[in-house]
Amino acid sequence: KLVADRYLKRELLGEGTYGVVFKAIDTKSGKTVAIKRIRLGKHKEGVNFTALREIKLLKELKDPNIIELIDAFPYKGNLHLVFEFMESDLEAVIRDRNIVLSPGDIKSYLQMTLKGLAHCHKKWVLHRDMKPNNLLIAADGQLKLADFGLARIFGSPDRRFTHQVFARWYRAPELLFGTKQYGPGVDVWAAGCIFAELLLRRPFLQGSSDIDQLGKIFAAFGTPKPFQWPEMVYLPDYVEYQYVSPPSLRSLFPMASDDALDLISKMFTYDPKARISTQQALEHRYFTSIPAPTKPALLPRPP
Numbered sequence: 001k002l003v004a005d006r007y008l009k010r011e012l013l014g015e016g017t018y019g020v021v022f023k024a025i026d027t028k029s030g031k032t033v034a035i036k037r038i039r040l041g042k043h044k045e046g047v048n049f050t051a052l053r054e055i056k057l058l059k060e061l062k063d064p065n066i067i068e069l070i071d072a073f074p075y076k077g078n079l080h081l082v083f084e085f086m087e088s089d090l091e092a093v094i095r096d097r098n099i100v101l102s103p104g105d106i107k108s109y110l111q112m113t114l115k116g117l118a119h120c121h122k123k124w125v126l127h128r129d130m131k132p133n134n135l136l137i138a139a140d141g142q143l144k145l146a147d148f149g150l151a152r153i154f155g156s157p158d159r160r161f162t163h164q165v166f167a168r169w170y171r172a173p174e175l176l177f178g179t180k181q182y183g184p185g186v187d188v189w190a191a192g193c194i195f196a197e198l199l200l201r202r203p204f205l206q207g208s209s210d211i212d213q214l215g216k217i218f219a220a221f222g223t224p225k226p227f228q229w230p231e232m233v234y235l236p237d238y239v240e241y242q243y244v245s246p247p248s249l250r251s252l253f254p255m256a257s258d259d260a261l262d263l264i265s266k267m268f269t270y271d272p273k274a275r276i277s278t279q280q281a282l283e284h285r286y287f288t289s290i291p292a293p294t295k296p297a298l299l300p301r302p303p
């Protein structure tokens with residue numbers, strides 16, 4: 001029995017933020033795909049209409065570092081999104097203690113992440129939910145961003161699911177201060193957290209609540225001073241904090257190169273207006289200095 005006259009349903013792959021994901025064969029292309037079934041909940045009709053229109057835009061976001069949305073259709077009252085099937089994800093790579101990541105490997109993973117982000121930012125699409133398990137790895141080693149734009153279409157992911165709290169660790173300070181007008185800088189901050197996580201092999205800023213998350217950020221980079229980020233004091237959830245002076249970046253990342261540290265400091269700039277953009281980050285000398293980024297096919301991967 002085919003789904004939408006085209007997909008041969010296989011096993012369940014997992015449960016995600018927006019619904020279940022199952023493996024399937026696309027009988028039209030013969031390829032293995034992952035189908036995400038999204039619960040439309042109580043706003044069925046309304047969401048259906050706008051969501052499908054926005055999803056049309058996502059289908060046009062084609063890039064080697066963005067997971068391809070092959071098809072999208074409503075079926076039995078649920079929205080179905082069909083993506084290319086991916087072998088692994090960056091979280092599995094980071095957690096696998098048998099994998100050694102060389103400086104060139106880390107550079108390659110960060111470069112692919114930024115390339116995918118830059119492509120979307122150029123088209124004014126934000127990701128908003130960047131984390132290592134949303135960075136999928138294809139059979140040829142290419143890293144591809146998943147779930148692009150879904151946060152905006154379907155609303156912020158439901159944080160009641162326990163596995164979702166981890167997304168907090170990648171949240172930019174302006175989001176934690178309740179800003180309503182945020183931009184591509186939120187994805188750059190998250191990419192900075194992922195860069196740090198590749199270096200440390202554990203999540204960098206592991207807050208246990210939103211307040212604690214800000215505390216972890218301040219402990220790492222010092223409390224932001226108003227001259228560094230003038231708009232901060234006007235943000236909805238801003239509260240005054242006791243001054244904390246930061247340790248040196250070098251002490252946080254003892255094995256990073258000077259170029260890596262410089263890029264890290266620019267990705268973690270407090271003022272989102274002053275934070276480095278994805279395009280500028282890709283042009284940073286970290287990517288042209290030795291070692292060169294490892295070719296995707298040669299990157300280490302879990303078995």
Ligand code: ADP
Pocket residue numbers: 013014015016017018019020021033034036067083084085086087089133134136146147163
């Ligand atoms: P989350 O919302 O928590 O990021 P997802 O909904 O993206 O989770 O995915 C749920 C499960 O399905 C995960 O275990 C993930 O590894 C798997 N999955 C998601 N997309 C794909 C894909 N394109 N190819 C293979 N597996 C996938």
